[in-house]
Amino acid sequence: MAFQIRRLLYGDIPGGETGGGPANPQPAPDSSEWPLWEVFIRSRQGLDHKHVGSLHAADARMAVENARDVYTRRMEGVSIWVVESRHIHASQPEEAGPFYDPAADKAYRHPTFYDLPKEIDHM
Amino acid sequence: MEKQFEEKLEGEVRIEPRDWMPEAYRRTLVRQISQHAHSEIVGMLPEGAWITRAPTLKRKAILLAKVQDEAGHGLYLYAAAETLGVSRATLVADLLAGKAKYSSIFNYPTLSWADIGAIGWLVDGAAIMNQVMLCRTSYGPYARAMVRICKEESFHQRQGFESLLVLSRGSAEQRTMCQDAINRWWWPSLMMFGPRDSESTHSDQSMKWKIKRMSNDELRQRFVDMIAEQVKVLGMSLPDPDLRWNEERGHYDFGEIDWDEFWKVVKGDGPCNRERLETRREAHTEGAWVREAALAHARKKAARPADAA
Numbered sequence: 001m002a003f004q005i006r007r008l009l010y011g012d013i014p015g016g017e018t019g020g021g022p023a024n025p026q027p028a029p030d031s032s033e034w035p036l037w038e039v040f041i042r043s044r045q046g047l048d049h050k051h052v053g054s055l056h057a058a059d060a061r062m063a064v065e066n067a068r069d070v071y072t073r074r075m076e077g078v079s080i081w082v083v084e085s086r087h088i089h090a091s092q093p094e095e096a097g098p099f100y101d102p103a104a105d106k107a108y109r110h111p112t113f114y115d116l117p118k119e120i121d122h123m
Numbered sequence: 124m125e126k127q128f129e130e131k132l133e134g135e136v137r138i139e140p141r142d143w144m145p146e147a148y149r150r151t152l153v154r155q156i157s158q159h160a161h162s163e164i165v166g167m168l169p170e171g172a173w174i175t176r177a178p179t180l181k182r183k184a185i186l187l188a189k190v191q192d193e194a195g196h197g198l199y200l201y202a203a204a205e206t207l208g209v210s211r212a213t214l215v216a217d218l219l220a221g222k223a224k225y226s227s228i229f230n231y232p233t234l235s236w237a238d239i240g241a242i243g244w245l246v247d248g249a250a251i252m253n254q255v256m257l258c259r260t261s262y263g264p265y266a267r268a269m270v271r272i273c274k275e276e277s278f279h280q281r282q283g284f285e286s287l288l289v290l291s292r293g294s295a296e297q298r299t300m301c302q303d304a305i306n307r308w309w310w311p312s313l314m315m316f317g318p319r320d321s322e323s324t325h326s327d328q329s330m331k332w333k334i335k336r337m338s339n340d341e342l343r344q345r346f347v348d349m350i351a352e353q354v355k356v357l358g359m360s361l362p363d364p365d366l367r368w369n370e371e372r373g374h375y376d377f378g379e380i381d382w383d384e385f386w387k388v389v390k391g392d393g394p395c396n397r398e399r400l401e402t403r404r405e406a407h408t409e410g411a412w413v414r415e416a417a418l419a420h421a422r423k424k425a426a427r428p429a430d431a432a
Contacts, residue, residue: 033212034418036205053268054202056211058414059421070195073188074275093141 036085037063039070041077049081057082132333137263140206148332151325152262153207155334157214160200161225164218165399167193169233170242178236185282186239192275199268206264219404221391226250228311230393237290237297237304243283245305245312248350251276252342253316261333284353291357298359305354306362313377314385316343344374351375 034056040049052071057063063082071077091099107113116123124143131138138144167190174190177183201211217223228246233239254276257269290301317323317339329335347366354361365378387393 032415032418033210034414053199053271054205055198058417059424062417062421069191070198073191073195090141093139094143 034058037067037082038085038088039063039067040081040083041067041071042079043076044078049079052076054085132261135333137266138261139263147328148334149207151329151332151334152265153204153209155325155329156200156204156207156265157209157217158224158226160197160204160214161218161223162229163193163197163200165225165229165403167197168399168402169229169231169395170239172233173236173239176236177239182239182286189243189279189282192279196268196272196275199271200265203262203264203268215407219400219407221400224389226315227385227388227393228315229399230388230395231307231311232395234307235300235304237287237300238308240283240286240290240301241304241308243279243281244287244353245283245308245350246315247276247279247283249312249315249346251280252346252349256336256342259333259336265334284357287357287359291359301357302359305357305359309361309363310380310384311388313343313347313380314388316340316346318382318385347375347377 035058036054037057037060038054039052041052042049055063055066055070057066060082064080067080067082068077072080103109125145128138128142128144128148130136131142138148170186170190170193174183174186177186201214204214205211214223218225228249233242251273254269254273258266258273260266260269287301287304290297317326320326320338320340323339326335326338330338351361351366351368363378365376367376368374369376388396391397
Protein backbone atom coordinates (compact mmCIF):
# COMPACT_ATOMS: atom_id res chain seq x y z
CA MET A 1 0.00 0.00 0.00
CA ALA A 2 1.68 3.22 -1.10
CA PHE A 3 1.01 6.32 0.91
CA GLN A 4 1.91 9.73 -0.30
CA ILE A 5 4.00 10.95 2.61
CA ARG A 6 4.24 14.70 2.77
CA ARG A 7 7.25 15.99 4.58
CA LEU A 8 5.18 18.78 6.02
CA LEU A 9 4.66 17.25 9.43
CA TYR A 10 1.73 19.16 10.72
CA GLY A 11 -0.95 18.17 13.14
CA ASP A 12 0.31 17.77 16.64
CA ILE A 13 3.00 20.34 15.94
CA PRO A 14 3.33 22.28 12.70
CA GLY A 15 5.68 21.60 9.81
CA GLY A 16 9.38 22.28 9.98
CA GLU A 17 9.17 24.58 6.98
CA THR A 18 7.31 27.23 8.92
CA GLY A 19 8.91 26.54 12.29
CA GLY A 20 10.69 29.70 13.42
CA GLY A 21 9.78 31.64 10.28
CA PRO A 22 6.86 33.99 9.79
CA ALA A 23 3.57 32.13 9.59
CA ASN A 24 1.95 32.38 6.20
CA PRO A 25 -1.47 34.00 6.65
CA GLN A 26 -2.91 32.77 3.33
CA PRO A 27 -4.02 29.20 2.73
CA ALA A 28 -2.46 27.45 -0.22
CA PRO A 29 -4.56 28.74 -3.12
CA ASP A 30 -5.26 25.37 -4.76
CA SER A 31 -6.02 23.59 -1.50
CA SER A 32 -9.46 22.05 -1.50
CA GLU A 33 -8.94 20.55 1.93
CA TRP A 34 -10.22 22.45 4.94
CA PRO A 35 -7.31 23.78 7.02
CA LEU A 36 -6.18 22.00 10.16
CA TRP A 37 -6.84 23.54 13.59
CA GLU A 38 -5.42 22.69 16.99
CA VAL A 39 -7.95 22.53 19.80
CA PHE A 40 -7.36 23.65 23.40
CA ILE A 41 -9.95 23.08 26.10
CA ARG A 42 -10.40 24.44 29.59
CA SER A 43 -12.01 21.57 31.44
CA ARG A 44 -13.29 23.73 34.28
CA GLN A 45 -12.96 27.25 35.62
CA GLY A 46 -9.62 27.83 37.26
CA LEU A 47 -7.63 25.48 35.00
CA ASP A 48 -5.49 26.21 31.94
CA HIS A 49 -6.60 25.47 28.43
CA LYS A 50 -4.94 22.22 27.41
CA HIS A 51 -4.21 20.84 23.96
CA VAL A 52 -6.62 17.98 23.22
CA GLY A 53 -6.18 17.31 19.52
CA SER A 54 -6.87 18.70 16.10
CA LEU A 55 -9.55 18.85 13.44
CA HIS A 56 -10.31 20.28 10.02
CA ALA A 57 -12.68 23.22 9.54
CA ALA A 58 -13.29 25.85 6.89
CA ASP A 59 -13.10 28.75 9.35
CA ALA A 60 -12.68 29.59 13.02
CA ARG A 61 -16.35 29.46 13.84
CA MET A 62 -16.75 26.02 12.32
CA ALA A 63 -13.59 24.93 14.12
CA VAL A 64 -15.06 25.95 17.50
CA GLU A 65 -18.36 24.20 16.74
CA ASN A 66 -16.64 21.06 15.49
CA ALA A 67 -14.38 21.09 18.55
CA ARG A 68 -17.49 21.17 20.72
CA ASP A 69 -18.94 18.17 18.88
CA VAL A 70 -15.72 16.18 18.72
CA TYR A 71 -14.03 16.97 22.03
CA THR A 72 -16.77 17.93 24.53
CA ARG A 73 -19.56 15.40 24.05
CA ARG A 74 -19.39 14.58 27.76
CA MET A 75 -19.06 18.04 29.28
CA GLU A 76 -15.28 17.94 29.10
CA GLY A 77 -15.00 21.69 28.68
CA VAL A 78 -16.22 25.13 29.65
CA SER A 79 -14.10 27.02 27.13
CA ILE A 80 -12.55 26.21 23.76
CA TRP A 81 -9.63 27.80 21.92
CA VAL A 82 -8.81 26.93 18.33
CA VAL A 83 -5.79 28.05 16.37
CA GLU A 84 -4.84 27.13 12.85
CA SER A 85 -1.99 24.65 13.06
CA ARG A 86 0.21 26.61 10.68
CA HIS A 87 0.33 29.49 13.16
CA ILE A 88 2.04 27.44 15.83
CA HIS A 89 5.80 27.71 16.15
CA ALA A 90 7.64 24.99 17.99
CA SER A 91 11.10 24.27 19.31
CA GLN A 92 13.09 21.71 17.38
CA PRO A 93 13.26 18.27 19.00
CA GLU A 94 16.69 17.58 17.50
CA GLU A 95 18.06 20.66 19.28
CA ALA A 96 16.47 19.71 22.59
CA GLY A 97 19.83 19.05 24.27
CA PRO A 98 21.58 22.43 23.82
CA PHE A 99 18.26 24.31 23.89
CA TYR A 100 17.48 23.29 27.46
CA ASP A 101 21.08 23.03 28.56
CA PRO A 102 21.20 26.40 30.43
CA ALA A 103 18.76 25.01 33.03
CA ALA A 104 20.56 21.71 33.54
CA ASP A 105 23.26 22.77 36.04
CA LYS A 106 21.24 25.12 38.24
CA ALA A 107 20.15 22.87 41.05
CA TYR A 108 20.01 25.92 43.32
CA ARG A 109 16.78 26.91 41.62
CA HIS A 110 15.08 24.03 43.44
CA PRO A 111 14.04 24.22 47.09
CA THR A 112 15.59 20.83 47.83
CA PHE A 113 19.05 22.33 47.16
CA TYR A 114 19.01 23.96 50.59
CA ASP A 115 19.68 22.01 53.78
CA LEU A 116 17.87 23.58 56.70
CA PRO A 117 17.64 22.55 60.35
CA LYS A 118 14.98 19.98 61.08
CA GLU A 119 12.78 22.42 63.06
CA ILE A 120 12.07 24.57 60.02
CA ASP A 121 12.58 22.04 57.23
CA HIS A 122 8.94 22.27 56.19
CA MET A 123 9.71 25.79 54.85
CA MET B 124 19.47 8.97 15.32
CA GLU B 125 18.34 5.37 14.94
CA LYS B 126 20.13 4.62 18.20
CA GLN B 127 18.28 7.44 19.95
CA PHE B 128 15.01 6.09 18.60
CA GLU B 129 15.83 2.59 19.87
CA GLU B 130 16.81 4.02 23.26
CA LYS B 131 13.50 5.82 23.56
CA LEU B 132 11.60 2.61 22.80
CA GLU B 133 13.76 0.75 25.29
CA GLY B 134 13.15 3.35 28.00
CA GLU B 135 9.39 3.52 27.34
CA VAL B 136 9.70 7.12 26.13
CA ARG B 137 6.93 7.94 23.65
CA ILE B 138 7.84 8.89 20.10
CA GLU B 139 6.37 12.26 19.10
CA PRO B 140 5.51 13.58 15.61
CA ARG B 141 8.67 15.50 14.88
CA ASP B 142 11.10 13.02 16.42
CA TRP B 143 13.22 11.05 14.02
CA MET B 144 11.72 7.66 13.25
CA PRO B 145 12.50 4.91 10.75
CA GLU B 146 10.51 5.27 7.55
CA ALA B 147 9.07 1.76 8.00
CA TYR B 148 7.85 2.66 11.51
CA ARG B 149 6.11 5.70 10.09
CA ARG B 150 4.53 3.69 7.27
CA THR B 151 3.37 0.96 9.64
CA LEU B 152 1.73 3.52 11.87
CA VAL B 153 0.04 5.31 8.98
CA ARG B 154 -1.34 1.99 7.79
CA GLN B 155 -2.50 0.85 11.21
CA ILE B 156 -3.92 4.16 12.46
CA SER B 157 -5.73 4.88 9.21
CA GLN B 158 -7.21 1.37 9.09
CA HIS B 159 -8.35 1.94 12.63
CA ALA B 160 -9.90 5.30 11.66
CA HIS B 161 -11.63 3.79 8.63
CA SER B 162 -13.04 1.05 10.88
CA GLU B 163 -14.65 3.64 13.13
CA ILE B 164 -16.19 5.43 10.17
CA VAL B 165 -17.43 2.32 8.33
CA GLY B 166 -18.44 0.94 11.72
CA MET B 167 -21.18 3.54 11.92
CA LEU B 168 -23.02 1.93 9.01
CA PRO B 169 -24.27 -1.40 10.40
CA GLU B 170 -25.59 0.34 13.52
CA GLY B 171 -26.82 3.41 11.70
CA ALA B 172 -29.26 1.13 9.91
CA TRP B 173 -31.13 0.64 13.20
CA ILE B 174 -31.35 4.22 14.46
CA THR B 175 -34.77 4.76 12.89
CA ARG B 176 -35.97 1.33 14.02
CA ALA B 177 -34.84 1.34 17.65
CA PRO B 178 -37.59 -0.13 19.86
CA THR B 179 -37.81 2.81 22.29
CA LEU B 180 -36.84 6.45 22.41
CA LYS B 181 -34.27 5.66 25.10
CA ARG B 182 -32.58 3.01 22.93
CA LYS B 183 -32.64 5.37 19.99
CA ALA B 184 -30.93 8.15 21.96
CA ILE B 185 -28.30 5.67 23.20
CA LEU B 186 -27.65 4.36 19.71
CA LEU B 187 -27.36 7.87 18.29
CA ALA B 188 -24.84 8.79 20.98
CA LYS B 189 -22.83 5.65 20.27
CA VAL B 190 -22.74 6.23 16.52
CA GLN B 191 -21.76 9.85 17.14
CA ASP B 192 -18.92 8.64 19.36
CA GLU B 193 -17.71 6.45 16.53
CA ALA B 194 -17.55 9.43 14.19
CA GLY B 195 -15.54 11.20 16.90
CA HIS B 196 -13.21 8.22 17.30
CA GLY B 197 -12.62 8.18 13.56
CA LEU B 198 -11.67 11.85 13.73
CA TYR B 199 -9.25 11.41 16.67
CA LEU B 200 -7.55 8.67 14.71
CA TYR B 201 -7.38 10.50 11.38
CA ALA B 202 -5.84 13.43 13.26
CA ALA B 203 -3.26 11.09 14.83
CA ALA B 204 -2.42 9.65 11.39
CA GLU B 205 -2.05 13.16 9.97
CA THR B 206 0.71 13.96 12.47
CA LEU B 207 2.76 11.43 10.49
CA GLY B 208 2.66 13.65 7.43
CA VAL B 209 -0.13 12.06 5.42
CA SER B 210 -3.13 14.18 4.42
CA ARG B 211 -6.72 13.43 5.39
CA ALA B 212 -7.74 13.64 1.74
CA THR B 213 -5.23 10.92 0.82
CA LEU B 214 -6.43 8.63 3.58
CA VAL B 215 -10.08 9.04 2.63
CA ALA B 216 -9.29 8.58 -1.06
CA ASP B 217 -7.51 5.30 -0.28
CA LEU B 218 -10.54 4.05 1.62
CA LEU B 219 -12.97 4.99 -1.13
CA ALA B 220 -10.74 3.46 -3.80
CA GLY B 221 -10.80 0.18 -1.90
CA LYS B 222 -7.02 0.36 -1.36
CA ALA B 223 -7.17 0.76 2.41
CA LYS B 224 -8.60 -1.85 4.72
CA TYR B 225 -10.96 -1.54 7.65
CA SER B 226 -12.06 -4.09 10.21
CA SER B 227 -13.82 -7.00 8.47
CA ILE B 228 -16.44 -7.18 11.18
CA PHE B 229 -18.33 -4.31 9.59
CA ASN B 230 -18.87 -6.34 6.46
CA TYR B 231 -21.49 -8.43 8.25
CA PRO B 232 -25.14 -7.36 8.16
CA THR B 233 -27.30 -6.31 11.13
CA LEU B 234 -30.41 -8.44 10.65
CA SER B 235 -32.32 -7.83 13.87
CA TRP B 236 -32.46 -5.37 16.75
CA ALA B 237 -30.60 -7.87 18.91
CA ASP B 238 -27.60 -7.42 16.62
CA ILE B 239 -27.15 -3.93 18.03
CA GLY B 240 -26.79 -5.38 21.52
CA ALA B 241 -24.47 -8.11 20.26
CA ILE B 242 -22.28 -5.56 18.49
CA GLY B 243 -21.94 -3.49 21.65
CA TRP B 244 -21.12 -6.48 23.81
CA LEU B 245 -19.00 -8.60 21.46
CA VAL B 246 -17.65 -6.32 18.74
CA ASP B 247 -16.94 -3.35 20.99
CA GLY B 248 -15.77 -5.77 23.67
CA ALA B 249 -13.21 -7.22 21.26
CA ALA B 250 -12.22 -3.75 20.07
CA ILE B 251 -11.68 -2.63 23.67
CA MET B 252 -9.22 -5.50 24.33
CA ASN B 253 -7.14 -4.20 21.48
CA GLN B 254 -7.59 -0.54 22.33
CA VAL B 255 -6.66 -0.90 25.99
CA MET B 256 -3.38 -2.41 24.84
CA LEU B 257 -2.88 0.45 22.38
CA CYS B 258 -3.13 3.06 25.16
CA ARG B 259 0.50 2.06 25.80
CA THR B 260 1.59 2.11 22.17
CA SER B 261 4.93 3.78 21.44
CA TYR B 262 3.64 6.62 19.25
CA GLY B 263 2.39 9.50 21.40
CA PRO B 264 -0.54 10.86 19.35
CA TYR B 265 -1.90 7.34 18.76
CA ALA B 266 -1.64 6.46 22.46
CA ARG B 267 -3.41 9.69 23.45
CA ALA B 268 -6.21 9.07 20.95
CA MET B 269 -6.62 5.57 22.36
CA VAL B 270 -6.87 6.81 25.95
CA ARG B 271 -9.65 9.15 24.92
CA ILE B 272 -11.40 6.42 22.95
CA CYS B 273 -11.18 3.86 25.76
CA LYS B 274 -12.78 6.27 28.19
CA GLU B 275 -15.76 6.65 25.88
CA GLU B 276 -15.92 3.10 24.66
CA SER B 277 -16.82 1.38 27.90
CA PHE B 278 -20.35 2.76 27.69
CA HIS B 279 -20.64 1.10 24.29
CA GLN B 280 -20.00 -2.34 25.67
CA ARG B 281 -22.14 -1.86 28.76
CA GLN B 282 -25.16 -0.61 26.83
CA GLY B 283 -24.84 -3.60 24.48
CA PHE B 284 -24.80 -6.10 27.29
CA GLU B 285 -27.66 -4.38 29.07
CA SER B 286 -29.72 -4.37 25.89
CA LEU B 287 -29.16 -8.14 25.48
CA LEU B 288 -29.94 -8.66 29.14
CA VAL B 289 -33.37 -7.11 28.61
CA LEU B 290 -33.99 -9.42 25.65
CA SER B 291 -32.72 -12.44 27.58
CA ARG B 292 -35.33 -11.80 30.25
CA GLY B 293 -38.09 -11.18 27.74
CA SER B 294 -40.46 -13.37 25.75
CA ALA B 295 -39.46 -16.64 24.08
CA GLU B 296 -39.26 -14.75 20.81
CA GLN B 297 -36.91 -12.13 22.29
CA ARG B 298 -34.69 -14.83 23.76
CA THR B 299 -34.49 -16.56 20.39
CA MET B 300 -33.54 -13.25 18.80
CA CYS B 301 -30.85 -12.71 21.42
CA GLN B 302 -29.32 -16.16 20.94
CA ASP B 303 -29.46 -15.83 17.17
CA ALA B 304 -27.55 -12.54 17.27
CA ILE B 305 -24.90 -14.05 19.55
CA ASN B 306 -24.61 -17.03 17.22
CA ARG B 307 -23.98 -14.84 14.21
CA TRP B 308 -21.59 -12.34 15.84
CA TRP B 309 -19.44 -14.69 17.92
CA TRP B 310 -17.10 -16.04 15.25
CA PRO B 311 -16.67 -12.77 13.35
CA SER B 312 -15.80 -11.16 16.72
CA LEU B 313 -13.04 -13.71 17.30
CA MET B 314 -11.75 -12.97 13.80
CA MET B 315 -11.33 -9.30 14.78
CA PHE B 316 -8.07 -10.19 16.54
CA GLY B 317 -6.55 -11.07 13.19
CA PRO B 318 -4.68 -14.11 11.93
CA ARG B 319 -2.99 -16.54 14.28
CA ASP B 320 0.37 -15.34 15.55
CA SER B 321 2.14 -17.84 13.30
CA GLU B 322 0.42 -16.33 10.23
CA SER B 323 0.50 -12.66 11.11
CA THR B 324 2.81 -10.72 8.80
CA HIS B 325 3.08 -7.44 10.69
CA SER B 326 3.06 -8.65 14.28
CA ASP B 327 6.75 -9.33 14.97
CA GLN B 328 8.04 -5.95 13.92
CA SER B 329 5.11 -4.15 15.55
CA MET B 330 5.92 -5.85 18.85
CA LYS B 331 9.58 -4.81 18.55
CA TRP B 332 8.54 -1.24 17.89
CA LYS B 333 6.11 -1.49 20.82
CA ILE B 334 3.25 -0.44 18.58
CA LYS B 335 1.55 -3.64 19.71
CA ARG B 336 2.05 -4.92 23.23
CA MET B 337 0.26 -8.25 23.03
CA SER B 338 -0.09 -10.78 20.25
CA ASN B 339 -3.31 -11.54 18.36
CA ASP B 340 -3.67 -14.93 20.04
CA GLU B 341 -3.07 -13.56 23.54
CA LEU B 342 -5.75 -10.91 23.10
CA ARG B 343 -8.16 -13.41 21.56
CA GLN B 344 -7.72 -15.78 24.49
CA ARG B 345 -8.40 -12.99 26.98
CA PHE B 346 -11.55 -12.10 25.10
CA VAL B 347 -12.80 -15.70 25.05
CA ASP B 348 -12.14 -16.05 28.80
CA MET B 349 -14.09 -12.88 29.51
CA ILE B 350 -17.09 -13.56 27.25
CA ALA B 351 -17.41 -17.23 28.22
CA GLU B 352 -18.14 -16.07 31.76
CA GLN B 353 -20.38 -13.13 30.85
CA VAL B 354 -22.61 -15.21 28.57
CA LYS B 355 -23.70 -17.22 31.61
CA VAL B 356 -25.28 -14.08 33.08
CA LEU B 357 -27.39 -13.80 29.95
CA GLY B 358 -28.40 -17.45 30.21
CA MET B 359 -27.34 -17.81 26.58
CA SER B 360 -24.62 -19.92 24.96
CA LEU B 361 -21.75 -19.38 22.56
CA PRO B 362 -21.96 -21.35 19.30
CA ASP B 363 -18.83 -23.41 19.88
CA PRO B 364 -19.09 -27.08 20.93
CA ASP B 365 -15.36 -27.10 21.76
CA LEU B 366 -15.59 -24.29 24.28
CA ARG B 367 -14.65 -25.57 27.74
CA TRP B 368 -12.62 -24.50 30.74
CA ASN B 369 -9.11 -25.93 30.78
CA GLU B 370 -8.00 -26.22 34.38
CA GLU B 371 -4.40 -26.87 33.45
CA ARG B 372 -4.02 -23.82 31.22
CA GLY B 373 -6.22 -21.61 33.37
CA HIS B 374 -8.04 -20.58 30.20
CA TYR B 375 -10.99 -21.59 28.07
CA ASP B 376 -10.22 -23.86 25.14
CA PHE B 377 -12.16 -22.96 22.04
CA GLY B 378 -12.75 -24.23 18.54
CA GLU B 379 -11.04 -23.37 15.29
CA ILE B 380 -12.00 -20.20 13.46
CA ASP B 381 -13.14 -20.67 9.86
CA TRP B 382 -10.02 -19.15 8.33
CA ASP B 383 -11.36 -19.50 4.80
CA GLU B 384 -14.20 -17.20 5.71
CA PHE B 385 -11.75 -14.88 7.47
CA TRP B 386 -9.58 -14.44 4.38
CA LYS B 387 -12.56 -14.21 2.07
CA VAL B 388 -13.98 -11.24 3.98
CA VAL B 389 -10.54 -9.59 4.34
CA LYS B 390 -10.09 -9.84 0.58
CA GLY B 391 -13.39 -8.12 -0.13
CA ASP B 392 -15.89 -10.95 -0.48
CA GLY B 393 -17.82 -10.63 2.75
CA PRO B 394 -21.58 -10.25 2.85
CA CYS B 395 -21.50 -6.42 2.79
CA ASN B 396 -18.06 -5.28 1.54
CA ARG B 397 -19.38 -3.73 -1.65
CA GLU B 398 -22.41 -2.17 0.01
CA ARG B 399 -20.33 -0.52 2.75
CA LEU B 400 -17.85 1.06 0.34
CA GLU B 401 -20.64 2.12 -1.98
CA THR B 402 -22.39 3.89 0.91
CA ARG B 403 -19.18 5.71 1.91
CA ARG B 404 -18.50 6.75 -1.69
CA GLU B 405 -22.00 8.07 -2.07
CA ALA B 406 -21.76 10.05 1.16
CA HIS B 407 -18.43 11.50 0.08
CA THR B 408 -19.60 12.46 -3.41
CA GLU B 409 -22.91 13.88 -2.29
CA GLY B 410 -21.25 15.84 0.52
CA ALA B 411 -18.70 17.43 -1.83
CA TRP B 412 -20.79 20.54 -2.45
CA VAL B 413 -21.06 21.18 1.29
CA ARG B 414 -17.28 21.04 1.73
CA GLU B 415 -16.73 23.28 -1.26
CA ALA B 416 -19.39 25.78 -0.22
CA ALA B 417 -18.01 26.05 3.33
CA LEU B 418 -14.55 26.73 1.97
CA ALA B 419 -15.80 29.29 -0.54
CA HIS B 420 -17.78 31.02 2.21
CA ALA B 421 -14.76 31.11 4.53
CA ARG B 422 -12.55 32.58 1.80
CA LYS B 423 -15.09 35.19 0.86
CA LYS B 424 -15.44 36.24 4.49
CA ALA B 425 -11.66 36.34 4.96
CA ALA B 426 -11.31 38.59 1.91
CA ARG B 427 -13.96 41.02 3.18
CA PRO B 428 -12.88 43.86 5.52
CA ALA B 429 -13.59 43.02 9.17
CA ASP B 430 -16.22 45.76 9.75
CA ALA B 431 -18.33 44.62 6.80
CA ALA B 432 -18.71 41.07 8.19
